[in-house]
Amino acid sequence: MRQTIKLASVISVALWMAACSPQEDKAAHGGAGPQSMEVGVIKVEAKPQVIQVELPGRSKAFLEAEVRPQVNGIITKRSFVEGGNVKQGESLYQIDSSTYKAALVSANADLARANASLASAKAKAARYQQLVKTNAISKQDFDEAEAAYKEALASVTVAEAAINTAKINLEYTEVLAPISGRIGKSSVTAGALVTANQSQTLATIQQLDPINVDIAQSSAQLLRLKAKLKQGKLLAADNADVQLVLEDGTVYGHTGKLQFAEVSVDQNTGSVILRAEFPNPDGILLPGMYVRAMLNAGTDPQAILVPQKAITRNAKGEAVAMVVNTQGQVEAKIVTTAEVINHQWRVTSGLAVGDQVIVEGLQKIRPGAPVTPKVISATQAQ
Numbered sequence: 001m002r003q004t005i006k007l008a009s010v011i012s013v014a015l016w017m018a019a020c021s022p023q024e025d026k027a028a029h030g031g032a033g034p035q036s037m038e039v040g041v042i043k044v045e046a047k048p049q050v051i052q053v054e055l056p057g058r059s060k061a062f063l064e065a066e067v068r069p070q071v072n073g074i075i076t077k078r079s080f081v082e083g084g085n086v087k088q089g090e091s092l093y094q095i096d097s098s099t100y101k102a103a104l105v106s107a108n109a110d111l112a113r114a115n116a117s118l119a120s121a122k123a124k125a126a127r128y129q130q131l132v133k134t135n136a137i138s139k140q141d142f143d144e145a146e147a148a149y150k151e152a153l154a155s156v157t158v159a160e161a162a163i164n165t166a167k168i169n170l171e172y173t174e175v176l177a178p179i180s181g182r183i184g185k186s187s188v189t190a191g192a193l194v195t196a197n198q199s200q201t202l203a204t205i206q207q208l209d210p211i212n213v214d215i216a217q218s219s220a221q222l223l224r225l226k227a228k229l230k231q232g233k234l235l236a237a238d239n240a241d242v243q244l245v246l247e248d249g250t251v252y253g254h255t256g257k258l259q260f261a262e263v264s265v266d267q268n269t270g271s272v273i274l275r276a277e278f279p280n281p282d283g284i285l286l287p288g289m290y291v292r293a294m295l296n297a298g299t300d301p302q303a304i305l306v307p308q309k310a311i312t313r314n315a316k317g318e319a320v321a322m323v324v325n326t327q328g329q330v331e332a333k334i335v336t337t338a339e340v341i342n343h344q345w346r347v348t349s350g351l352a353v354g355d356q357v358i359v360e361g362l363q364k365i366r367p368g369a370p371v372t373p374k375v376i377s378a379t380q381a382q
Contacts, residue, residue: 006225040360041324041373042306046353048364049341052294054245055274057215059289061206062277065179068201069194070172071100082185086177086205093202097173097195104166111159118152125149169204181207182283197282206287211280213244213256215293216271242276244286246290254279304351305344310359311337322365323374324356332367 065326070217073095080092125145134140177183184204188194226354233334244252256278265272276293278285311318318334325331335350351357356373 035360036121036328036370036372037078037364038046038372038374039175039324039358039362039365040376041356041358042310043375044351044355044357045147046302046304049300049305049346050079050300050345051297051300051303051339053221053297055217055295056287056292057213057244057276057293057295058213058216059285059291061181061208062210063179063207064175064182065205066201067175067178067203067205067345068197069093069175069198071095071169072195073097073099073173075190075192075194075203077190078186078188080177080183080186080203082183082203083231084183086180086183088177088180091174092175092177092183093175093188095173095175097170100166100173104163104170107159107162107166111156111163114152114155114159118156120151121145122150123287125358128296134293140200177205177239177371179205179207181205182201194284208283208285208287209280211285211287212259212276213242213278213285213293215242215275215276215295216269216272217274218271219265222272226311241296243294244278244285244341245294247290251276252284252291254281296379298361300346304352304353305341306343306347306349306357307359308340308343310357310362312362319345319350321351322362322367323351323357324371325356328357328370328372330365330367330369330371 004095069101075093077094078092079094080086080090086092125142125148128137128142128145131137132139163314182205184206186203187200188202240258242256242258244256246252256276259275259277262273263273274295306321310321312322314320314332319337321333321335323331323333333350333355336348338346338348340346354377358371358373360376
């Protein structure tokens with residue numbers, strides 16, 4: 001009896017398992033197909049975009065003058081404050097002028113003597129001119145008197161030139177500012193001996209408003225830009241505005257103008273120097289300061305921009321963008337990027353207008369996976 005009950009129980013369990021198995025298998029296999037994941041995408045558009053290039057540069061004084069003495073002597077006074085502003089024609093140094101005043105007095109005396117000799121020679125020449133007509137004197141005596149008169153005239157001219165030289169040297173004893181600007185430290189003090197046109201400068205004056213910025217652009221980059229302009233990939237820029245980024249990363253508050261480009265390439269650096277002029281009313285830019293300049297290189301009439309986070313790198317270091325293809329699957333495309341503009345890569349090849357680039361959900365997808373694209377705005381994508 002017990003064996004019959006056990007057999008019946010085993011048969012009941014087997015029948016229950018057989019009944020449940022198809023349903024479980026159906027439930028297990030019914031959801032085994034790939035699940036479609038929702039991802040955020042942007043549609044690729046092409047629109048005109050101003051292209052800027054970032055180049056290194058250094059600021060340089062608009063005007064710079066090295067102050068040197070033009071006469072010999074002892075410095076008796078310094079009339080400026082180091083690091084202050086001076087105006088053109090302002091007195092900077094005073095050199096002992098006593099010897100130059102004496103030289104001027106001596107030159108005036110020489111002129112007076114020359115004028116006296118001239119008067120005597122002139123009167124003698126006039127008398128001899130009358131006497132030679134009556135043969136009272138020889139022609140030779142008259143010629144000698146005439147020559148003495150002309151020599152006296154020349155002596156007066158020499159004496160006048162000596163006076164001018166003495167006056168100039170006396171004026172040079174007061175060293176004046178050749179330009180307006182900010183003056184640096186003085187290399188001499190009162191009591192120092194200076195000589196005319198010495199190699200050591202007394203001080204340096206720099207005009208800092210406006211100020212120049214010398215920008216270095218590689219010749220290779222210049223050739224690439226010219227080639228793109230020639231091919232029509234870029235349109236020439238209609239302005240020469242330049243913006244600066246300072247050493248601390250802040251943007252300089254004034255816009256500069258590109259003035260000119262050197263006509264030769266530096267053999268040591270392989271670069272061409274561009275010069276821009278900037279207003280500097282607050283004196284923020286100082287000579288020798290390193291800056292980064294943003295120049296307009298032209299306009300890309302069909303620029304494609306995608307958010308930076310949409311571009312990744314593969315094992316080869318190539319830029320990759322994940323797109324949703326026509327089958328609704330993820331596809332990896334190798335792209336070529338140029339510069340970053342407002343947190344977006346400018347893509348020069350690899351993407352076409354209308355492509356759906358995935359910008360959200362990248363960490364949850366792989367190539368070939370089915371996805372459901374959801375178009376988001378450019379603001380959300382960034």
